[in-house]
Structures are given as C-alpha cells and as structure tokens.
Amino acid sequence: MKLKVIITGATGMVGEGILQECIANPKVEKILLINRKPTGVVHPKVTEILHSNFNDISPVLEQLKGYDACYFCLGVSSVGMKEPAYYAVTYTLTLNFAGALAAVNPGMTFVYVSGAGTDSTEKGRSMWARVKGKTENDLTKLPFKAVYNFRPAFMKASKGAKNIPSLYKVFSVLYFLRAVFPNYFLTLQEVGKAMINITINGYPQHTIAVKDIALLAREQAD
Numbered sequence: 001m002k003l004k005v006i007i008t009g010a011t012g013m014v015g016e017g018i019l020q021e022c023i024a025n026p027k028v029e030k031i032l033l034i035n036r037k038p039t040g041v042v043h044p045k046v047t048e049i050l051h052s053n054f055n056d057i058s059p060v061l062e063q064l065k066g067y068d069a070c071y072f073c074l075g076v077s078s079v080g081m082k083e084p085a086y087y088a089v090t091y092t093l094t095l096n097f098a099g100a101l102a103a104v105n106p107g108m109t110f111v112y113v114s115g116a117g118t119d120s121t122e123k124g125r126s127m128w129a130r131v132k133g134k135t136e137n138d139l140t141k142l143p144f145k146a147v148y149n150f151r152p153a154f155m156k157a158s159k160g161a162k163n164i165p166s167l168y169k170v171f172s173v174l175y176f177l178r179a180v181f182p183n184y185f186l187t188l189q190e191v192g193k194a195m196i197n198i199t200i201n202g203y204p205q206h207t208i209a210v211k212d213i214a215l216l217a218r219e220q221a222d
Contacts, residue, residue, distance in 0.1 A: 002029040009073035021192025069199040078128035116153040190217035
C-alpha cells in the first residue's frame with residue numbers, strides 16, 4: 001500500500017521529523033505540507049500549500065481531497081499562556097481544521113500529536129492536560145476512518161533537523177536515560193514509523209502511549 005499523507009507543523013521540530021521519515025519511507029508516495037510559512041524542503045514527493053488561517057481551510061479544501069492520512073503536528077507550548085488563548089490554539093483550531101478535513105476525506109486516518117500526561121477526564125488541575133484531553137476526546141467523534149492520539153514524552157530530534165528548540169538541544173544529552181526509563185523517551189524517527197504503520201495496519205486503541213509508539217515503530221521497521 002502506497003500512502004498519500006498530509007502533514008501540518010512541518011516548520012516545527014516534530015513535524016520536521018515526521019516529514020523526514022515520510023520522505024525516507026518507500027511506503028509513502030506523496031506528501032502535502034500545509035504551513036503558514038515555507039519549509040524550504042524540495043523533494044519529488046513533497047508539495048506545499050501556504051495558508052495563514054488554520055481555523056478556516058475552506059479556500060484550500062479542494063486540494064486536500066484524496067489523501068490517506070493527516071499527521072497533525074501543529075501545536076504550541078502552554079508555558080506563559082492563559083487558558084483561553086491556549087484553548088483557542090490547541091482545541092478550537094485543531095477541531096476546526098480536522099472537522100473540515102473529515103468532511104472531504106471520511107476515509108482518512110487522522111493522527112494527532114498530543115502529549116504524555118494528557119487528561120482524558122478533562123477535569124484535572126493541569127490546564128494544558130485538560131485542554132489536550134478535550135481535544136483528543138472530540139477528535140475521536142469526527143467521521144474519519146480512524147483517529148489516533150499519539151502521546152509521546154521526550155523525543156530525540158532526527159539527524160540533520162533544523163527546527164530544534166534550544167531547550168531540546170540542552171536536554172538531548174539526557175536521552176541515554178532511555179535505557180532506564182524506556183516509557184519516557186523516543187526518537188522522532190520512531191514516531192514517524194509508528195504513524196505510517198498505524199495508517200496501514202490500524203491499532204486496537206485510540207490513545208497511543210510511548211510504549212505503543214515504540215512497538216509500532218519496531219513493527220514498521222521489520
């Protein structure tokens with residue numbers, strides 16, 4: 001099975017890593033990037049659409065038809081943000097984008113990059129975890145073929161990555177701790193492999209924890 005995939009957030013570290021894996025993987029034949037600013041990536045597999053308002057993708061919706069999956073890597077840190085602003089970017093924008101996409105691609109698999117510690121009850125003390133939990137819960141109600149909420153923890157950037165936040169550069173030295181704490185560390189290559197595998201083969205649950213991502217990546221590599 002050859003996949004046609006949409007990736008958002010490819011100008012960030014996570015999206016860039018997923019893009020790199022999709023380019024390298026022979027099971028992916030076509031990649032459509034939707035960004036606010038250009039990535040600068042030139043490759044025969046890659047087409048890019050620049051669109052500023054992710055709350056309203058109606059102007060580009062026709063160009064999004066016929067894809068097998070969307071890897072939604074767009075997101076912001078909650079640090080320094082009040083809940084209404086974080087909710088608008090994390091929940092409202094994501095659901096507006098996904099809802100419009102589901103209307104034209106009901107056979108699509110939608111993969112949302114969430115985070116370890118997300119609160120599925122939507123009632124906990126952590127603001128970001130509640131908002132992420134509501135986002136996950138409501139995404140699964142959309143009429144896609146399948147929705148999977150990836151919950152990675154620390155992710156090691158791929159070799160040659162350009163969009164690495166300074167904090168990640170500092171903490172990358174801690175990756176050796178994976179041998180002791182395997183449920184807290186992944187590589188972005190593994191996350192990309194897991195997304196491709198889950199698109200092709202599915203998975204029995206919507207919430208994809210670190211251990212699930214690692215398992216899916218190993219299966220894809222075999």
